[in-house]
Amino acid sequence: MDGQPTVHPDASVLDRRGLDQLIETLRARGYCVVGPTVEDSAIVLAELESGAQLPSGWGVTTGPGTYRLRRRDDAAVFGHSAGPQSWKRFLHPPRQQQWSVDRDGAFIAPAPDERPYAFVGVRGCDLAAIAVLRRVLCPDPDSDSTTARRFRQLFIVAAHCTEPGGVCFCASMGTGPAAGPGYDLALTERIDDNGHRFVVEAGTESGAAVLAEVAHRTAATAEVDEARNAVSTAAGRMGRAMPEVDLHALLRDARGADVWEDVASRCLTCGNCTMVCPTCFCTTSEDVTDLTGEHAERWQHWSSCFEPDFSHVHGGNVRTSGESRYRQWMSHKLGTWFDQFGSSGCVGCGRCIDWCPVGIDITEEAARLVQLMPAYRPEDDREQR
Known part of the structure; x- marks a missing residue:
């Protein structure tokens, strides 16, 4: 119809409440939902019980040997760069028991953590890191090891980056700012006169199934183009770059x-x-x-x-x-x-x-x-x- 915006069949839009509902849906499906939150003067990764725990309105200032939280002038929840923790700590825990034994010879194997994880807000660089860890730690991805099962059960909600930090150089490594393959859902956060929203792309059937349970609307082509432009523009605003050599x-x-x-x-x-x-x-x-x-x-x-x-x-x-x-x-x-x-x-x-x-x-x-x-x-x- 004349005067109506064209829609993009492969993208959707969530509002801020829709993001909260996405977290609720993942928890209802039995996932341990992990995402960014503010703790100890840093943005850290922790289990989320609701979207209210996301770092709304917080950004960071980074530099060599420098990391500081700062208040933003908007309510963005993904308007920050990498914090001190990576998703590795959940896929490859920093400390885990292998076995225990008593003097009488009773050998006890620890009960593995079988909770499926859902990661919310994974940047392109960290999505690439998860793929690297998968290759390193799971040479046989179909094995019955605890680590292999952890990777197989993983649900990833990526966040395309529009605001790189002062020490970011993912563009020169080919890992960002757009999240590469491997996500179930990918969000691009936008805040302007039209409100606070997230342009969403489904990367897997599992992602599409979860999105279907969350209130959303079809994205307009102009919204998708604007979101993608914001991400591509971020590639030119990296704080660092690796030399272009072998x-x-x-x-x-x-x-x-x-x-x-x-x-x-x-x-x-x-x-x-x-x-x-x-x-x-x-x-x-x-x-x-x-x-x-x-x-x-x-x-x-x-x-x-x-x-x-x-x-x-x-x-x-x-x-x-x-x-x-x-x-x-x-x-x-x-x-x-x-x-x-x-x-x-x-x-x-x-x-x-x-x-x-x-x-x-x-x-x-x-x-x-x-x-x-x-x-x-x-x-x-x-x-x-």
Whole structure:
């Protein structure tokens, strides 16, 4: 009909109440719904009992070694960049019991956490990180392991990013700001004179089935175009960028570069970068006993390649210096990860920059390597030199 806006058959619109209803619907289906909320002066991930717990009106200011909450001038719930926690903590818990045994020989296997998870507000960088973890932790995705079941049962509500933070560089890593494949539903948040709403796309049949239970309307083509434009525009507003070179080859050739000692002089080898990284997966095990010696347990917990004894073998540690440990971390993350898993281990979320106590910036360190390696400098830069 003349004068009526054209509609987009593959997209819908939820209002703010519709988002709350989406969370209610997922909980009614038996999911443990996890999403962003405000706690301890940060936006963290926690189980949501209702949409009222979302960080309405909160944003963040980020930079090397800097993270601060700030009040927004609107009620956006996804108007913030990555916080200190990633979704990894639910898929690959930081600490979990493997078994326990009593002196009489009674062996007890812990009851696995079988709750299906629904993640709400997953950014493009973190969606890519979940895909990386799936490849690393589930070489056989159809196995009956607790981890494989956890991934199979996962329901993802992604959030296309329209406001990148000061340390974000997902665009240069090809992981954002638009969420790639792997989501069940994807939201683009918009607030303007027409109200607070979310343009929704279904990525799976499961996503479409859940959306059908939530009050929504068909999106107008103009709404979809405006939402997509907001996301594509965000790609040009990243706070950082990784150099446009073959990082795999660069890190291989830069092993002896005159830069590692300098960065090691600033690095505290605290391991913060590996703890906040959404793809670091290394673990170790420890055995503990009670004071009587009657009961023992084995626990698995996250480990870090920055720990002095991480590379311990018979005869001592392989990497004894901070220089060698930082080089190992960066070389694996950006280089040899390709050899093991077929992709980069970095998704451009910027958490390692945010939460480094001394503000070491992985994109700056990569750029320094480019300048030190003549073969990787841009042609015009080489000519000037």
